[in-house]
Amino acid sequence: MGELVLAADLGGTNLRMAAVGPSGEIAERVRRSTPHSDDPMVIVDAIGEMATEIQAAVGAKRLTLAIGVAAPVIMDARNGSVYKAPNLPAINGFNFAGELSKKLGLRVILENDATAAAIGEHWLGAARNVENAICVTLGTGVGGGIILSGQPLRGPDGTAGEIGHICVEPNGHPCGCGSWGCLEQYSSAMAVVRIARELTEEKDRSWPGGMTAEKLYEAAKAGDDIAIEAFRRLGYYLGIVLASLINVVDPDMIVLAGGLSGGWDVFIDETCGQIAKRAFRLPALRAKLVRAELGDDAGILGVARLALETPDQGLLES
C-alpha cells in the first residue's frame, strides 16, 4: 500500500502538485503555469502529465490511489462538478472530478481552495489543535474556510464558507458574484488597488500605471497618505466582517492567509480596533487573530489531508 498521496493546487496562475506523506512531509513537487484554454480537458491533461512526473520521481508503488485537488471554485457537491470558477472559466459547469478521475484512474477529492487552506492550517499550521477556526484568505479576492469542532463546514451543496461574499456596504461596489458591496470588493488585493485609485482621483493626483497591492504596501510603509488610507479601509471592512463572524460563530481562532496577510502590519490595527468596538466582548476576547503559517502550501496540505483520509484500495497502476 502506498504511503504518499498526490495533492494539487490549481490556481488561476500556477498549477502545483506534490506527493505528500502521512505527517504532511512533501516528498516531491512539480509546478507549471496554469494552462488557459477554452477546453477544460487541457487542464485535466496537464494534471495527468504532472502526476506521471511525480510517479516517476517517487515510484508508483509509494503512491495511493487518491489525489486531492484544491481549486478556486464553488463546487456542486451533489454531482462533483464545478458550479462556478470565476478565474478558470473553462471549467465552469465541467464535471472536473469525474473527468480527472477517468483520466488518472484515481479517486479525486476536489475542494474549494480556501476551505483546503483552512484544513491545511488546522492540520499542520496556525490552527493546529484548535477546535473552531475561521480562515480568511486575502489574495486577489477574499476566500474563506470554516472549521467547526475540528471539521470543515461545507454545507449540503459544498458552497459554505464564502466569507468574501458577506455584504459590508449594501449599495457598495459591484462584485463579480453579481451582488454589491461584498467584502471582496474592499479587503482584497484587487480592491485595495481600486480604492487607492479612487482616492487618487478624488485628490486630482496622477495615478501611476502598473500599480499592484505589493507596490501600494511599499508606499504605505514609506508614508504615502493614500496608500495608508487604502489599507486602513481594507482593515476597517475586514474588522467589520470578523466582528460579525465572531458574534455568529464564536471561533477560537481567526487565521489570516493569502498574499496580503504578509503585509498585515499596515491594516491589522484598524481590523483589531473594529473588532474591539463591534463584537461581543466575551467571544472577541477568545478569538485569537493570527497569521497563517503554511504559506502557499496550505491548500496542497489541506487536500493531501483529505486524500490521506480516503480509504486506499490498492496500488497505482504504472
Added chain:
Amino acid sequence: MGELVLAADLGGTNLRMAAVGPSGEIAERVRRSTPHSDDPMVIVDAIGEMATEIQAAVGAKRLTLAIGVAAPVIMDARNGSVYKAPNLPAINGFNFAGELSKKLGLRVILENDATAAAIGEHWLGAARNVENAICVTLGTGVGGGIILSGQPLRGPDGTAGEIGHICVEPNGHPCGCGSWGCLEQYSSAMAVVRIARELTEEKDRSWPGGMTAEKLYEAAKAGDDIAIEAFRRLGYYLGIVLASLINVVDPDMIVLAGGLSGGWDVFIDETCGQIAKRAFRLPALRAKLVRAELGDDAGILGVARLALETPDQGLLES
C-alpha cells in the same frame, strides 16, 4: 423515573413554564408576569414557585430532575453565568443556572432563547427532519439560532448565533450591543417603528403617539406609504443578511420566527428579492425560507428537548 421535564421561557415581559413529555406534549402550563427587581433572586424565587405549582398539578413523581430555561441572554458557557441580559439587567453577571439549581434541587439547562427556539423548531416545528437550519427570531430585537448537521451551534463560549448583530450598515444606527448598524437596528419591531418615525419626520408629517409594529403593520396593509416603506427596509436588510448567511453557511432552510414573522406578507417579497439578487444561486435555490410553526412554544419546547436529553438521576423530592 419521571417522564415529564420542566421547561421555562423567561422573557422580558412574561415568565412561562410547562411540564413537557418525551414527544413534546405539554401536560401543564403556568404563566406570570416577569418580576422586575434589582435582586436576581426574585426571578429565581418566581421560577421556584411556578415549579411547585406544576409539581402539585402533575404529581412530583412524573417529573424528572431537570429543568430547561430559555432566556434572552448571552451566557458564559464556561461557568454557567449570564454574560449579558439586555432586557433583564438584574441577572447580568449572575450565576443564574447555579442559583436556580440550588433553589430547585434540579439540574438546570440554561439556553439562549433564540437558540432554544431553533432547537424547538428543529425538533417539532418547521425545521423537523432538516439537517442545517438558520432560525431568525424577529421580535423586539433580532435573535438567531443555527442548527448544523442536526446540532445547535453554540461555540466554545455559548455565544454563537447572534445573527441580529451582523453589521449591515457600517456607519448605521447605534446598537444596544455597543456597535453600529447591526441587523437588529433595521429588522426588528423596535427598528421598524424608529424607521417609520424617521420617515415621518423627513416628510414633516405628524407622528402619532403610542405607535407599535402591530399598528404599523395594519397601516401598511391599509396602504400607508410610510408604513409600507418602513417594512420594505426591514425586508431589504433582512434579505442582505440572509444572502450573506446563505453564502457562508449553505443552509437547507431559513425559519423566520418571532412576532414580526406573522406579518411577513409586508416585507417578504423584498427579502426574497435581495436574496435572489445577492446570494450564490446554488445555495439560494436550496435554502427554503419558511415561517416558524411553534409560535410562543418554540423556546419552551427547545429547552424541554435539552432537558429530556440530560440523564435523569432520580425523582424530584417533594
